[in-house]
Amino acid sequence: MTDVLRLNPHVAELPPYNAGMNIAVARSLTGLADIAALASNENPYGCSPKVKTALALLDPSRYADPACVVLRAALSDKLDVAPDRIVVGNGSEEMIAAVCRAVLRPFSTVVTVVPGFGLHEIEPRANGAKIVKVAMAKDLGFDLDALMHALRRKPSIIFLSSPSNPVGPALDGDGLSRLIAEIPKETLLVLDEAYFEFRDEKTPDGIKILADSGRSYVVLRTFSKAYGLAGLRVGYAITSDERLAQAVSSAKTPFNVNAVAQIAAVAALEDENWMRHAVAKVTAERDRMARQVNSLGLFVAESQTNFLFINVGCDSVAAFEHFLSHGIIIKPWKEPRFETFIRVTVGLPAENDRFFEALKLLNADLSEVRTGQ
Numbered sequence: 001m002t003d004v005l006r007l008n009p010h011v012a013e014l015p016p017y018n019a020g021m022n023i024a025v026a027r028s029l030t031g032l033a034d035i036a037a038l039a040s041n042e043n044p045y046g047c048s049p050k051v052k053t054a055l056a057l058l059d060p061s062r063y064a065d066p067a068c069v070v071l072r073a074a075l076s077d078k079l080d081v082a083p084d085r086i087v088v089g090n091g092s093e094e095m096i097a098a099v100c101r102a103v104l105r106p107f108s109t110v111v112t113v114v115p116g117f118g119l120h121e122i123e124p125r126a127n128g129a130k131i132v133k134v135a136m137a138k139d140l141g142f143d144l145d146a147l148m149h150a151l152r153r154k155p156s157i158i159f160l161s162s163p164s165n166p167v168g169p170a171l172d173g174d175g176l177s178r179l180i181a182e183i184p185k186e187t188l189l190v191l192d193e194a195y196f197e198f199r200d201e202k203t204p205d206g207i208k209i210l211a212d213s214g215r216s217y218v219v220l221r222t223f224s225k226a227y228g229l230a231g232l233r234v235g236y237a238i239t240s241d242e243r244l245a246q247a248v249s250s251a252k253t254p255f256n257v258n259a260v261a262q263i264a265a266v267a268a269l270e271d272e273n274w275m276r277h278a279v280a281k282v283t284a285e286r287d288r289m290a291r292q293v294n295s296l297g298l299f300v301a302e303s304q305t306n307f308l309f310i311n312v313g314c315d316s317v318a319a320f321e322h323f324l325s326h327g328i329i330i331k332p333w334k335e336p337r338f339e340t341f342i343r344v345t346v347g348l349p350a351e352n353d354r355f356f357e358a359l360k361l362l363n364a365d366l367s368e369v370r371t372g373q
Helices: 023-030 049-055 069-079 092-103 119-126 144-153 173-182 206-210 242-250 259-269 272-295 316-325 349-372
Strands: 086-089 109-114 130-135 157-161 188-192 216-222 235-239 307-311 341-345
Touching (some): 023 316, 069 235, 086 092, 086 242, 092 188, 092 235, 092 242, 109 119, 119 130, 188 206, 216 242, 272 349, 316 341
Parallel strands (some): 109 130, 109 157, 188 216
Antiparallel strands (some): 086 235, 307 341
């Protein structure tokens, strides 16, 4: 009798998360076997061979370490951060949810940006928070003045992804420092650096800039993107202090990171050269793709990630259907005022060529429609 069951109104009214289509679903819908999955920002080169070697030693009959001691120690060595300030999660998405549970109360205020990562809105709303969205600038860079103005509300949390998801740019050192200086003492900065490894060399390391800021912060990172472990779901949070780390840890479930994910992440950290080589190939392809898109006269946002945010000039869902008919999965953007944008992951060179050929066809069709009008 769900009609009389009292559901949590904050959860019942949540918008759906805009997830990328699964390859098996795409094959079923199109009848095509060869699918280029360019919607979910996975590493097209997979993971380090050392990961597969390490997993051969797994004993699946044993519980995983609920405290992720070995993985946190490995991260501590890599980042020069005390292990008791590190919390590991079932993807950085779980860390977003845990931070919200640890910090927010009903009717708290949370600031985030638009277009933005859906869970930066969904998880706060699930906890009854009010969302204040700050639009990106006209060129789809960060509008620092607008962000700093929003901080005058003294929100409980400000969520900021840099490099940005879904747009792509990153705050430079001066911009990030200016923003940090304006953050009220009672506000938690959650700096989502899921695409940290793809950033330009001059783009700052958020952990280092925040270290002596005197602000409360969480920096989120993940093994899903650059390290190629998307299917295993392992991310982590670096916190400003042990008390915050304990609160975030208490807000997650026990045994939240499975044994496979923990072993794989440790092995991935031991093969940084493999990761950096894969990232270099991806970023070179990203820049090539951006030049191709520009050659069609289409707007593509500046990107320091493994994807591009493109204004295709038509409804993004219609564009999605066009690409799917060519065996290519992209992500249609659905936030108001950005419904003509798509986000496309940088794949292997041949997949990127397929995308560009399909994009040319879409653009030609739209040009004919405009000419006919």
